[in-house]
Amino acid sequence: MNLLSIDALTVDRGTARILDRVSLDVARGETVALVGESGAGKSTIATAIMRLLGDARISGSIALADAGDLLALREPDMVRLRGRRLSMIFQDAGAALNPAYTVGAQLVSAVRRNLGLGKRDAHARAVELMTQVGINDPEARLSAYPHQLSGGMQQRVMVAIALAADPDLLLADEPTSALDVTIQAQIVRLILAQTRARGAACIFVLHDLALASQACDSVVVLYAGQVVESGPVRDVLDNARHPYTRQLKSCVLEIGRDDLVAPEGTVPSHEDMPAGCRFATRCPRAQDRCWADAPPLETARGSHRFACWNPE
Numbered sequence: 001m002n003l004l005s006i007d008a009l010t011v012d013r014g015t016a017r018i019l020d021r022v023s024l025d026v027a028r029g030e031t032v033a034l035v036g037e038s039g040a041g042k043s044t045i046a047t048a049i050m051r052l053l054g055d056a057r058i059s060g061s062i063a064l065a066d067a068g069d070l071l072a073l074r075e076p077d078m079v080r081l082r083g084r085r086l087s088m089i090f091q092d093a094g095a096a097l098n099p100a101y102t103v104g105a106q107l108v109s110a111v112r113r114n115l116g117l118g119k120r121d122a123h124a125r126a127v128e129l130m131t132q133v134g135i136n137d138p139e140a141r142l143s144a145y146p147h148q149l150s151g152g153m154q155q156r157v158m159v160a161i162a163l164a165a166d167p168d169l170l171l172a173d174e175p176t177s178a179l180d181v182t183i184q185a186q187i188v189r190l191i192l193a194q195t196r197a198r199g200a201a202c203i204f205v206l207h208d209l210a211l212a213s214q215a216c217d218s219v220v221v222l223y224a225g226q227v228v229e230s231g232p233v234r235d236v237l238d239n240a241r242h243p244y245t246r247q248l249k250s251c252v253l254e255i256g257r258d259d260l261v262a263p264e265g266t267v268p269s270h271e272d273m274p275a276g277c278r279f280a281t282r283c284p285r286a287q288d289r290c291w292a293d294a295p296p297l298e299t300a301r302g303s304h305r306f307a308c309w310n311p312e
């Protein structure tokens with residue numbers, strides 16, 4: 001049985017359909033990469049799972065094992081799940097940590113709240129967590145305020161807070177501009193190593209397909225709020241059927257060249273979205289049908305699926 005099953009998740013803001021019938025499954029202990037260009041809806045999926053989308057209109061279902069449909073839970077029940085069974089690591093740790101409290105106060109409070117430990121045990125657990133996320137001299141760091149730590153160190157603290165209660169599912173947004181590229185990769189690897197060591201599952205928002213292919217079990221490729229291809233990393237990347245996945249892949253293959261090749265064109269605006277396949281405006285293989293009807297997800301092999309009327 002899956003740990004998480006998202007079915008036909010649709011999110012609207014005003015007249016814009018931000019997510020359109022997104023379905024995906026996560027098994028226990030599985031690491032899933034969400035990839036796609038900026039604005040594809042990756043963060044919206046993670047935020048919808050945490051039920052932190054504010055005033056957006058949401059339909060479909062998000063079933064978590066032993067908890068039922070998260071979208072149907074009462075808020076107090078959802079509060080109990082956050083931190084304990086579901087945790088989220090945000091892109092920008094600097095903004096997510098409270099500047100007015102020491103790192104220790106924030107980590108110890110997460111440990112106490114989620115594990116119900118007394119002060120002394122919670123402190124010992126906090127030291128242990130800081131060590132696990134690779135922070136040297138954890139006792140000293142616990143009494144520091146967030147601004148006294150580097151961006152990479154702040155992100156490690158966020159990982160420690162997210163892991164404090166051994167959640168079943170970790171949602172992580174790849175740290176972007178705030179950190180330099182080597183530190184970003186270190187943090188991604190740290191998060192994946194820690195989730196694997198705990199047998200937890202992870203949904204990782206990644207911009208980098210190469211990193212997804214090295215570090216995750218499955219990949220979900222999103223385009224303009226729709227899943228265009230998904231499945232085990234090797235199947236999707238070695239036998240990509242959707243033209244968009246192929247274009248993303250060719251961008252990766254071109255890395256190292258001076259003239260980086262990006263997919264041509266831009267994602268259509270929400271006001272101007274084609275009625276059929278949303279990729280039709282940029283697709284070299286588009287046919288009449290693609291403009292009129294949205295292609296359903298078809299099975300390629302096993303759990304490898306793609307949504308295209310004219311696949312490669």
Ligand SMILES: Nc1ncnc2c1ncn2[C@@H]1O[C@H](COP(=O)(O)OP(=O)(O)OP(=O)(O)O)[C@@H](O)[C@H]1O
Nearest residue numbers: 013018036037038039040041042043044045205207
């Ligand atoms: N609070 C909001 N209000 C209005 N529109 C929003 C809000 N949050 C996101 N959107 C819109 O929803 C769409 C999806 O955004 P989302 O952040 O989920 O994409 P993403 O794939 O995670 O992008 P990135 O890689 O840049 O983080 C975008 O068009 C964005 O402008």
